[in-house]
Amino acid sequence: MTVSVFGAGAFGTALAIALAREDRPVTIWGRDPYAVSRIRDHRSSPRLPGIRIPTRVTATANLDRALEAETLLITVPAQSLHQLLDRIGNRAGHARVVLCCKGIDMESGLGVSSLWAKARPGGTPPAVLTGPSFANDIAQGLPTALTLACSSEETGQALQKGLSTSVLRLYTTTDTIGAELGGAMKNVMAIACGACIGAGLGDSARAALMTRGFAEMTRLATHMGARAETMAGLSGLGDLVLTCTSEQSRNFRFGLSLGRGEDFDPSVTVEGAATARAAARVARENGLPLPITAAVAELTTGDLTVRDAMDQLLSRPLKEE
Ligand SMILES: NC(=O)C1=CN([C@@H]2O[C@H](COP(=O)(O)OP(=O)(O)OC[C@H]3O[C@@H](n4cnc5c(N)ncnc54)[C@H](O)[C@@H]3O)[C@@H](O)[C@H]2O)C=CC1
């Protein structure tokens, strides 16, 4: 199976490294010629400091060349997916597309696979690769387990075989909506948990946010057609646990900075901020109660302070679990 990765950032480069380490040729496409030449000539990426990129990874800025592969892994941020879709146009041909971005598109309110399918009516639905995995862990060859979601069982199994490695273990599901929404929404909860810890509200409050956040993730995802059990798997609970408890997470660190009242580097990819706003809007339009998501949406726009957000959540009417 030939593979191309689209997006020369941390995650795309880490996946390319993982495949290349098992002697599988892989091409990585980047829009930035400087990033591409750095991979080609120096075998390194500023997103993965200290990691050597194997020579089996071919870097290119030529989109048509990258589109020749049988499997296309899309690793640009979710809010950039529509731009990449425009750029690719109809040139993806019969390649199998695997979306690896975690977010809900702010403009349409759609998850990434629905956004892709809407732009390609009648085309083969894309698969989704998601779950608990820091790019740096994958790039170092540390053991990782992910969810590969594909509506076709047969294609899902082929992708599982082609993309798993001796340390990267892929589990299949046919629930693409559940897998992608788990990955998108855990970022929102990571911001909430980071803010909670940053403001000194404590580990007990964080556990409450994770648990009630999980209930919100499940409520939204099942409303959008997902299966509840998918949320209890790697793509939902697994990634929620990782991202809400580790300072390796950019979403968690962004939350920490909000809680501490510190600035945060705006060039860092923080998917949960846009996704909180998108999900809060979808929830409002559909009458779904997602109070933590709504609070994070307002926190990220500066319309609410962490203390006010906590007061708002604590003053809600008491209810059954
Ligand atoms: N970094 C991580 O540990 C993990 C990241 N992810 C997901 O992968 C996605 C990408 O994240 P990272 O690679 O970490 O971000 P990153 O910020 O390291 O890299 C993003 C890359 O996408 C490129 N890009 C942005 N807009 C583009 C466009 N319109 N066309 C072409 N290229 C574009 C940027 O130039 C950059 O190279 C996110 O959805 C993230 O949630 C998933 C699992 C782990």
Ligand SMILES: O=C(CO)COP(=O)(O)O
């Ligand atoms: O998705 C991730 C881990 O599974 C990476 O999380 P961050 O985007 O918060 O760094």
